[in-house]
Amino acid sequence: MTSILAKLENSVSQALVAAFGTELAATDPLVVPASNPKFGDYQSNVALSLAKQLKQAPRAIASAIVDRLEVADFCEIPTIAGPGFINFTLQPGYIATLLRAIQTDDRLGIAKVKSPQKIIVDFSSPNIAKEMHVGHLRSTIIGDAIARLFEFHGYEVLRLNHVGDWGTQFGMLIAYLSSAYPEALTTANALEIGDLVSLYKQAKVRFDEDAEFKETARQEVVKLQAGEAGSRHAWQLLCNQSRQEFQVIYDLLNIKLEERGESFYNPFLPDVVSQLDESGLLEESAGAKCVFLEGFTNKEGEPLPLIVQKTDGGFNYATTDLAALKYRVEQDRADKIIYVTDVGQANHFAGVFQVAKKAGILPDKVDAIHVPFGFVLDKNGKKFKTRSGKTVKLKDLLDEAINRARTDLETRLQTEGRTETKEFIAQVAQVVGLSAVKYADLSQNRTSDYKFDYDKMLDLKGNTAPYLLYAYVRPQGISRKGNIDFQQLDADNKIILEKESELVLAKHILQFEDVIKEVEASLLLNRISQYLYELSQKFNKFYEECPILDAKEPIRTSRLILTDLTARTLKLGLSLLGIEVLERM
């Protein structure tokens, strides 16, 4: 409803056709928010892009377009600037109409999509018996936000946890535990995850140096794969142990996920290999079954294989992903499948998608997208580790953020001479600490490496969660102070945008829907955080310049509407990032 961009794009497209004929019907009208507010609110750069094709000067093209533009009902007369930019300024009356429309709508004017596609988001996906690490944390935060975005827009979203719960490591682990810690294989919760992780490491050492043990481990895999009851039970116990640990993190971060681990696809693996064989793609290389990839070569320029079955008959990570793709296309009927992992797996997914397309597993109409993210570094740009060089436990990392948020809050309460209950302090510290971690991640371009810095993410100033949460708290304070129920504001009240900061804020509020649409295409969530950060800044400017509760009617109500719309946009935007707001902090 509020998509101003769509409305302008339509108008420019129609004017293009009117001026130059239907050949230009599919030309991108290149409308974007104006880079400099001096020139208006939006601009189209299409005239410049058409100069070559139409063999005309861009300014002449721009003027032919402007002559045919029908935007009088919502824009001032468009102007041409510089080499041929077309500038648009929205009419205040139109802005007021849109604001009033979203004011009375729970969804802030953003309708659900009419024909919702089915979207699978494969994210988080830690591995059993191994520690869930910061890379999984990024995947969890980013994947959850992507899922939330599509859910809000009305898509049918399936959130899948592709847990690493299968493979030769279980044979090794079971073989090791049967002598080192037999209770773990028969009794629930006999181990802590920390122990499980270190036992796993010990098992691996033994596996690598002891041939006899290796053979025992191999036999354990065979038993497990054959479904032998004791092995199955032991495996279940180990999985449950890890699962409980993962759940602690998911509960803290409020993450909903459906577990469908690698083991789920185990029965389908032989069929996948046959299908590759039937498509004539399968080759043998050093005893392993593989598919050679196009466009992927090693240092010597030789084509690289995607290995699907090892010499010993075992299947690979890629085989499971091919089976998972097939299942998701055929059984889940997904239209779009999104995988959130670090950039290190980019080649893996490119290979899997290529092979799946060739084998007819992945039809053209289904979009498979790898959403890569960079590595987590410490604030000095080094690999993220504890002081003693160990990997950082996620629970410790989150607790530390919460503790620091609590210390910050207690200091602030002291300076402000406030006293608050223990519950209040605990609640605020938890929300601020966890939001800070999430927001610090989501406010970066995900493709870059990300520096984990507690001081920066908890700062009350700058593009941080605390700054945004604070911008939300302000309107709530106004409501308490003035005894205002935002839901009862008179929707027919005139919207008055006299002051520059009011107008700027109003226009920014109206861009939200366009930002959401943009992010659905780019899957770059930092665009949403950037938008929310600017919204907070614009609101703070407005708040400093324009008296609200002390203003006379109808200005007072008009400003309260702007205040409420800011808060609701912030709340909705943050909720899409998986961040909850506070009424006071």
Ligand code: ARG
């Ligand atoms: N378990 C894998 C890891 O820890 C991530 C799985 C990602 N999803 C997938 N379908 N391959 O790296």
